[in-house]
Amino acid sequence: MEASSGPQSGQLTGWRGHLRYGALGYPLAFVALPLYVILPAHYGDTLGVPLAALGFVLLASRLLDALADPLLGLWADSRLARASGPWAGMAVAAVVLAAGVWAVFFPPVEGTGPRLVWCALTLTLTYWAYSACAIAHQAWGARMGGDAPARARWVAWREGLALAGVLTANGIATTLGPAVMAATLSVSLVVALALLRRAPRPPCQPESAPTPGFTWADWLSPLHNPEFRRLLGIFLLNGIANAVPATLVMFYVQDVLHQAEALPVFLGAYFLTGAISVPLWLRAVKRFGPSRAWVLGMAGYVLCFGPVITLEAGDATAYTLICLASGLMLGADLTLPSTLLAGVVQRQSLATRGAPGASQPSVPQEGIYTGWWQLATKLNLALAAGLALPALQAWGYTPGTQSPEALWHLTLVYGALPCALKLLAGLAWWRWWARAGLE
Structure with a gap:
């Protein structure tokens, strides 16, 4: 192959x-x-x-x-x-x-x-x-x-x-x-x-080639790749940081900003600038490489989204600007991790093929790596809900509450926790990826 x-x-x-x-x-x-x-x-x-x-x-x-x-x-x-x-x-x-x-x-x-x-x-x-x-x-x-x-x-x-x-x-x-x-x-x-x-x-492969079989070793093979494990760890930290605001945005807009009717506008602004930003991140890949461009996107997200913890009821314009600015960082998260994943699989395939005494892989590996990647993506959503919702309940927040203390806790979990996780993801990138000379 x-x-x-x-x-x-x-x-x-x-x-x-x-x-x-x-x-x-x-x-x-x-x-x-x-x-x-x-x-x-x-x-x-x-x-x-x-x-x-x-x-x-x-x-x-x-x-x-x-x-x-x-x-x-x-x-x-x-x-x-x-x-x-x-x-x-x-x-x-x-x-x-x-x-x-x-x-x-x-x-x-x-x-x-x-x-x-x-x-x-x-x-x-x-x-x-x-x-x-x-x-x-x-x-x-x-x-x-x-x-x-x-x-x-x-x-x-x-x-x-x-x-x-x-x-x-x-x-x-x-x-x-x-x-x-x-x-x-x-x-x-x-x-x-x-x-x-x-x-x-x-x-x-040609159609005349024998149909490959699969074993449990094939199913688990991505987890034996240290480069994939490093990338997956960074992806999980960064993904939870993205999933926490997605889980709590309706609560924040409704109870902190009192702008529930404007939620479609806020989401539209975020996804629109995310779409517009994709070509910009392609240029960043050419200039900095995919991993450095990705960590720039993490840092940009912290700078753009962090001010959300300062907003109060009625700050619709300021929140729209935050959605537009943080949406520009969305293109990095959509484009660059999968680009890095494709590179990991490509290098693994070349290493396996070139190893002394190793047989060539009988099938591609992109699917099984993508399968584990998709599992991690869905795990991000589950972990975000598992972290954020119990914490808010323990701090006295329930939907519709107007307790200043509970709303402040909601604001911190919605705005500060994702930024902290982004910074941890950046630190993990430095220790697990950049210092190892990976790109």
Whole structure:
């Protein structure tokens, strides 16, 4: 197996090729926001399901989803190893995904118990289908290879179009409802898959090659790579720092700023500048390298977001400016960690191939690495909630409270904790990455 060195010869690799690859990021972004934000309110308010029972179902479904990610990564590797590629499997998963979104939002059963069972089954299936598409898509891009700027371009097109999907989904789901959102998702999936079928493809084995098998050693192999473990540790610290404000933003806007009606504007400003910033971070990769550009983004986030702890009720303009400024740092977090991950896998593949007495790897490894990366991404959300919500409850905060002390604790957890975690991530980068001479 050749190490990831670029697309197959004769394929389109200009902006049209990048667009065809990245287009799937747009509809996949439609799934994340509705399932994590809209669905709980839909089942709780519209369908009358008790929140405690619903919370258990959501937690169990997300855990099953996260645990399946490494196995889905192995599946993606097995398809990337073949000339036919993963497209057919992704198309099947996309059909299940679209059907699952319709099913989970519009249960054909009545009563609390049947609706909870329906939600558990359809949501788990939808999560798995989404993860299969997302992991295969990310592994496809990682396997395109190239130097750091080239790897960053594949990631930037995927994540830039995903941000466009987040902006669209935010508007449709909150104003036009889940039916229009599901219809838009279905149509955009068809278009994106049609484009992906004509996208540049990474190197592969001939169809005549034997079908590789997998062992538990394959499943755990990324965790034996010290370079990946270092990157994963930095990613977890930085990811929790991003997930804490995402978990608490509704509480902060409602109870501290008293601007709940302006939440879509704040989120729109944040994601819009995030999308605009992606080309700027691509330039930073060329000038500084991906890891140094990433740590610059961490430092910039602390400077831009830190002043949020000084805001009071009615400071909508100041908060909008903070959203715009910190959104510029979002492009770094969306583009650069995955660029570094692709480099780690590329170096591991070359090292394995060149080791004395070592056999060449029979399959790509981008999928299994991406599977563990996706698991860590979802773990970030769980850890953020596990850190922030119990701390706030212990400090006397409940939604809707106007206790000055409780609101100050909310402000500290929302604004100061992420900045502290970003600084820890920067320190970890220095000790685990920069001092080791990694890039």
